[in-house]
Amino acid sequence: MINFDRKKYPIYASFLNQLAKDLTQFYHSKLNRTFKVSNKLKGKGYDPVTTSDRAFEKFIRAKIKKKFPSHQVIGEEYGSTSSKSDYTWVIDPIDGTRSYVIGNPTWSNLISLNFKGTPILGLANFPVLKKYYLNYSDKLAYVVAEGKKKKLSVNKKATFKNIKVSAAFHGWLSLNKQKKIPKILKLMQFPCSDALSYSHLAEGRVDIVIQCSNKIWDIHPLIPIIKAAGGIISTWDNRDAANAGNILVSSNKKIHNNFLKLLKPVSK
Incomplete structure (x- = not known):
């Protein structure tokens, strides 16, 4: 620490x-x-x-x-x-x-x-x-x-059955790789609008945000806000989000772990 x-x-x-x-x-x-x-x-x-x-x-x-x-x-x-x-x-x-x-x-x-x-x-x-x-x-x-x-406070009542998922790959994840995560694609119900989606998660409006290829300036400013609101944030392969790259943000640890498993086929 x-x-x-x-x-x-x-x-x-x-x-x-x-x-x-x-x-x-x-x-x-x-x-x-x-x-x-x-x-x-x-x-x-x-x-x-x-x-x-x-x-x-x-x-x-x-x-x-x-x-x-x-x-x-x-x-x-x-x-x-x-x-x-x-x-x-x-x-x-x-x-x-x-x-x-x-x-x-x-x-x-x-x-x-x-x-x-x-x-x-x-x-x-x-x-x-x-x-x-x-x-x-x-x-x-x-x-x-x-x-x-x-x-700010994340939606503490979020469960895997009622989650609101905001995600976008912006052309960074190939179609072949997307085919390896069909459950993720099915769960993507809400548009991903840059930093606003991460901010909405901190407000409790959405429960999951998934993005590709973040640079440090894309994600470092959002990490403290998300954590202070009670959110969980990491890379797709469960490393510190400060490393940037592919980012997963969740409203609680349980659903975060569920999505890490779903993303595993494309997390390397």
Whole structure:
């Protein structure tokens, strides 16, 4: 267990709470207009990046540098800055860039604070939806919307017979591999909308989220929120979700174990 000083939670939670508000204001005042899109993969697939992704990351980095100048930063668009600090901020300036490009409001700004490599605080901010999800400790997280805070808690009554499953493979899992998990395919009843699906699990709206090929900036900010809400999170082969990759999130350990078994044919 890491030796993070729990008394420092309020310092960083307060910073992220204000940053969420600043990011939403920044979007509506500066970025809610025409933007440019380019493809990172250039003919080898489709991985869009926009001028807004880069603007958001510059904005977030500037806020962190001003408040915590000695901390390390890892961002999707501008790489990493290293120091001897035990603290690292991990940034996904726009999680769900494809949604952003087509005007779907489910995209978000994701930021985590890691201590010695372990995510301890996470923010998922949804500027268009005007709400954000943030944990204040390892046992307390809230969703804030229209100025009102609601404590996050997974659906503790979820059972395998009545689960709500949100899943998407986004082209990463081949059809041949999907044929090896027919029970999973049958149980996929709800769309998977980037970080919003993980946030909905923390609210108790869905009970399982399954995704492929997450990078650290996709999942690190969500790990502390999910855990504080009582959720279980791991990779498909039951390793620490901080490793990123293929991710499974569940509302309790029992159904998590059931889904790990169902995913076993494609977990290697």
